[in-house]
Amino acid sequence: xxxxxxxxxVTFQGKQILKPLSFEVSEPQLVGLLGPNGAGKxxxxxxxxxxxxxxxxxxxxxEDLKTQKAKSIARAIAYLPQDRKVHWAINCxxxxxxxxxxxxxxxGNPSQQDHEAVKTAMRQMGVADFGHRPFESLxxxxxxxxxxxxxxxxxxxIIIADEPAAGLDPAHQIEMMALFxxxxxxxxxxxxxxxxLPLASSSCDRILLMKEGEIAADAPPCEALTDxxxxxxxxxxxxxxxxxxxQVVIPVGSCKNSSL
Amino acid sequence: xxxxxxxxxxxxLLFMLCIxxxxxxxxxxxxxxxxINPLLLFAGSEDPAVKGEYLILxxxxxxxxxLALIIGxxxxxxxxxxxxxxxxxxxxxxxxxxxxxxxxxxxxALYTGLASFSILALPFSALVGAAIAVFLLHLLAGSRxxxxxxxxxxVALTTLAGALTxxxxxxxxxxxxxxxIVFWMMGSFADRxxxxxxxxxxxxxxxxxxxxxxxRALDALSLGHDVARSLGVNFRRVQLLSIFGTAIGVxxxxxxxxxxxxxxxxxxxxxxxxxxxxxxxxxxxxxxxxAVFLLMADIGVRVILPGKDLKLGVITALIGxxxxxxxxxxxxxxxxx
Numbered sequence: 001x002x003x004x005x006x007x008x009x010v011t012f013q014g015k016q017i018l019k020p021l022s023f024e025v026s027e028p029q030l031v032g033l034l035g036p037n038g039a040g041k042x043x044x045x046x047x048x049x050x051x052x053x054x055x056x057x058x059x060x061x062x063e064d065l066k067t068q069k070a071k072s073i074a075r076a077i078a079y080l081p082q083d084r085k086v087h088w089a090i091n092c093x094x095x096x097x098x099x100x101x102x103x104x105x106x107x108g109n110p111s112q113q114d115h116e117a118v119k120t121a122m123r124q125m126g127v128a129d130f131g132h133r134p135f136e137s138l139x140x141x142x143x144x145x146x147x148x149x150x151x152x153x154x155x156x157x158i159i160i161a162d163e164p165a166a167g168l169d170p171a172h173q174i175e176m177m178a179l180f181x182x183x184x185x186x187x188x189x190x191x192x193x194x195x196x197l198p199l200a201s202s203s204c205d206r207i208l209l210m211k212e213g214e215i216a217a218d219a220p221p222c223e224a225l226t227d228x229x230x231x232x233x234x235x236x237x238x239x240x241x242x243x244x245x246x247q248v249v250i251p252v253g254s255c256k257n258s259s260l
Numbered sequence: 261x262x263x264x265x266x267x268x269x270x271x272x273l274l275f276m277l278c279i280x281x282x283x284x285x286x287x288x289x290x291x292x293x294x295x296i297n298p299l300l301l302f303a304g305s306e307d308p309a310v311k312g313e314y315l316i317l318x319x320x321x322x323x324x325x326x327l328a329l330i331i332g333x334x335x336x337x338x339x340x341x342x343x344x345x346x347x348x349x350x351x352x353x354x355x356x357x358x359x360x361x362x363x364x365x366x367x368x369a370l371y372t373g374l375a376s377f378s379i380l381a382l383p384f385s386a387l388v389g390a391a392i393a394v395f396l397l398h399l400l401a402g403s404r405x406x407x408x409x410x411x412x413x414x415v416a417l418t419t420l421a422g423a424l425t426x427x428x429x430x431x432x433x434x435x436x437x438x439x440x441i442v443f444w445m446m447g448s449f450a451d452r453x454x455x456x457x458x459x460x461x462x463x464x465x466x467x468x469x470x471x472x473x474x475x476r477a478l479d480a481l482s483l484g485h486d487v488a489r490s491l492g493v494n495f496r497r498v499q500l501l502s503i504f505g506t507a508i509g510v511x512x513x514x515x516x517x518x519x520x521x522x523x524x525x526x527x528x529x530x531x532x533x534x535x536x537x538x539x540x541x542x543x544x545x546x547x548x549x550x551a552v553f554l555l556m557a558d559i560g561v562r563v564i565l566p567g568k569d570l571k572l573g574v575i576t577a578l579i580g581x582x583x584x585x586x587x588x589x590x591x592x593x594x595x596x597x
Contacts, residue, residue, distance in 0.1 A: 049490050074492035087347040087482045088537040101480050101491045106473065150483075154491075 001026050002157055002189050003048075007056035010043055010213075017043045018054070019213040025158075025191075028184050030177075032200040032221070033193040035210030036234055041193040044210070045160050048191070049077050060158065074102035078151035080161040084143040086135045092146045093131035096122055099153035121152035124186070125179065141172035148179055152188075159183060161192040165199060177203035197238065201225050201249040209233055225249040270535040270545060277548035281329060284555035288325040289317060291559055293567060296321070324449040326457050328558040329551045331449075331517050334464045334509040336550020337543055339524020341471045344478035344539035345502045346410055349532075350587065352524035353510040356410070357393045357417025359521065362514035364421040364428075365389020367441050371428045383459050383515030390511030393417050394503045447518035447573030449558050460512040467509020468547070470501045475540030482539065520573050522580025523550050529587065 003025040010018035018040045025031065033041045047054040050065050050073055058065045060076045068076075078099065086095055099121070100114040110118075122128045125145045130138070135146060144164065151159050161180070165173040177199055180190045184205070194200045200207060200221065207224035209217040211233045217224040225247075230238045236251045289298035296313045301322065303310060335353065342351040353359050369375040369385035400413035425445070432438045477498040480488035489495055513520070527549040528542055535541035554572075557579075561570045 046486075051486060051489055069492075070489070070494060071492035074490060077490070079487055079490035081484060081487055083484070085484065087484075088539070089533070090482060090537050094536055094538055095483075098479055098483055098491065101476060101493070104476065106476055160490075 001059070001062060002028070004059045005044075005048065005056075007044075007047060007054055007058070009055045010040075010047055010052065012043070012052070017213055018047065020056075021213075021215045023208060023215060023218055025189050028187050028189050029205040030180050030184050030203060031189065031191045031206045031208060032204035033191060033208045033210065034195075034197070034200055034225075034233075035216075039210040039233075040213040041210055042162055043213075045162050045191065045193060048158075048160060049073065049079055071102050074154070074156075076156050077158045077160055078154040078156040080147055080151050080159060080164050082163040082166050084140065084147055084167075089134050089136060091131065092127065092133050092135055092138070093118065093122070095135050095146055096149045096153050099150040102154060117153045117155060118149075121149040122146075124152060124182070125149040140168055141175060144168065144172065144176055145179070148176075148183075152183070156188075158189045158191065161190065163193050163195065165194060165196060173199055197225060197230075197249045197251050202243065202246055221249070222247045231255055270541040273531070273534055274545050274548055277545060277552055281548055281551040281555060284552060284559065285325050285329055288328060288555050288559055289321045291562055292316070292321060319453065320451075323452045323454045323457050324558065325555070326454075327449045327452055327460070327517055328554045330457075330461060330464050331513040331520065332523060332551040332554030333547040334468055334513050334550070335520065335523035336527040336553065337468055337471050337547040338506040338510050339550070340528040340539065340542045340546035341474050341478065341502045342506060342524070343528055344481060344542070345474070345499065347481060348411065349529060350525070350584075351411065352522070353506055354519070354521040354524065355418070356397055356414035356506075357421060358390050358397075358507055358510050359514050359519045360418040360421035360425075361393030362386040362390040362511045363445055363519045364425050365392075365511075366444065366515055366518075367425050367428050370437060370441050370444065371432055379455060380459065383463075383512060386515035387463070387508070387511040389421070390507040390514065391504075393421070394507040398499075398503060443571065444518050445573070446571035447520040447576070448561075448569070448571050449517055450569055452516060456516040460516040463512030464509050467505045467507070467512065470505030471509065472543065474498050474501050474505070475543050478539035478543075518571075518573060520554070520576055522576045522584065523553055525587075526580055526583050527553050529583075 001024060006022040007018055008020050009016055033044065035041050043052065046052045048058060065073055096118045097110060097114065100110060100117060104110065104114065119128070122130065125148055127142070127145050127149055130142070130146060135143065138146065165176055168176060173196065180192060181203065183190050204221055207217065207219060207221050208215055209224050209229060216233050217229050225238070227238060230236055235255055237253045237255050239250050239252045240247050241250065286298050289301065290296055296317055298317065300310055300314050301317045303314065339352045342353065342356065343349055363386070365388050366382050366386040369382045374385060375382040396417055397410065397413050400409065429438055429441060432441070477488065477493045480491045480493045485495060528546045531545045531549050532542055535545055557572055557575045560575055561572055564570060
């Protein structure tokens with residue numbers, strides 16, 4: 001088992017934001033986390049990284065996260081945030097090297113192993129020649145590649161990405177999802193929260209659909225992104241088209257006023 | 261692919277700055293109203309022909325040079341750490357209200373006469389002032405240390421400490437005490453003894469050690485608060501080390517030398533591009549650079565107006581203010597960060 005999550009509750013400022021929910025990931029997958037704003041997607045992702053307190057049990061490779069130190073959790077889960085900001089004018093190599101922090105002692109220069117991991121990650125993301133370039137000089141898509149390389153250098157089994165496609169143009173969004181698929185073929189499990197239904201339905205192996213702090217559906221895209229569930233969860237009507245053997249879901253209108 | 265890491269570049273820089281600080285230290289020992297061979301320090305006081313010069317070296321110039329070295333180092337280091345913690349190039353201990361509050365603590369000790377009871381009273385009072393400042397800062401800015409709020413809180417603390425200091429000056433009946441307070445606040449290494457060194461050194465070392473532990477975490481913070489935590493960084497611990505390390509180190513520095521501004525701002529700034537902007541690489545070079553800067557400023561004080569007891573704070577502020585304004589303009593043009 002790569003990941004098993006069984007939460008009984010997550011509260012924030014006295015308000016319950018996650019209700020009892022559970023799911024498991026037993027093989028490397030691209031898992032899309034979908035749901036309206038405020039459904040609890042980010043809270044679930046933050047719980048999985050132990051960034052917020054939770055009631056319940058989260059296990060990675062059968063190890064309970066609550067019994068582990070932050071550094072060993074960081075060797076199991078990497079995090080790719082929505083914003084692609086790096087403070088200070090650091091070059092790309094140094095940005096990717098930041099992913100090695102959980103593997104490094106408090107003092108001292110990076111080891112040969114660290115340098116190898118960084119170079120491998122940059123090569124795998126197609127940014128091997130970007131080392132000397134200042135991160136700020138890159139385009140949005142290039143920045144995304146460097147930051148994914150950073151999570152890759154962390155050498156974790158699981159990568160959590162919180163709305164990483166936000167602010168990218170469609171070409172780069174598709175490219176990013178393709179990179180995530182590549183990560184799955186490398187043996188990683190990628191949990192990605194998305195708002196884009198076509199992107200999720202065309203790329204993800206599995207969808208966790210969230211509504212009001214609960215999992216409304218946990219299934220492959222063709223079963224989770226149905227007319228009925230989309231009406232229930234998002235209040236929208238959809239159209240489905242077949243594209244290269246996959247069902248791509250396109251939102252076509254709001255049905256908030258209809259009797260659901 | 262060639263290795264674009266900066267470790268290789270920052271080590272020679274650190275080495276150069278260390279050599280430079282040693283040379284300036286020796287120059288600081290020799291330079292004064294009369295030139296004295298610094299090697300006399302090793303000659304001892306046996307020879308009556310050089311006894312006077314030996315005593316000047318030991319009692320006056322050595323403490324002065326040591327204080328410039330260690331205080332410059334702690335100011336440079338704490339500036340680099342605070343800039344990394346707050347992810348803001350304008351942060352420095354002085355702007356956070358720590359120095360002003362430490363000064364207020366020292367001024368209270370001078371005003372109440374507490375300072376005359378024990379040589380420990382003044383630095384201890386300054387330390388308490390610095391500690392209160394960081395607690396208030398922490399309280400006002402919150403656990404996530406929002407950059408804008410932290411700086412605004414620091415400005416408020418500086419203003420408050422400044423106003424209270426002025427109030428004490430107003431209330432002071434003794435004109436000599438007023439003069440003593442005013443001169444003390446401008447910062448100086450003149451007339452400091454080895455006792456001042458022994459008083460401040462442990463605090464500066466403890467503060468410096470605490471700050472030195474933050475390097476890796478500050479690197480992680482370049483990716484933001486949440487990513488740093490996901491990389492295994494205990495943010496609260498880093499915050500406590502940074503803030504208390506600064507308070508202890510800068511509080512002790514202010515306690516023996518008065519408020520010396522802008523070192524913590526200028527030094528990390530000048531050195532940042534040379535180490536690839538990585539906070540962890542910036543810490544040691546900023547400490548060495550701070551020492552170089554203050555040793556130079558202290559020699560400058562003696563060169564520009566010899567015998568006039570020009571205050572060190574005046575020199576650093578005269579260099580620092582135009583630099584600060586230039587930096588603001590650069591930030592506005594988004595040329596930095």
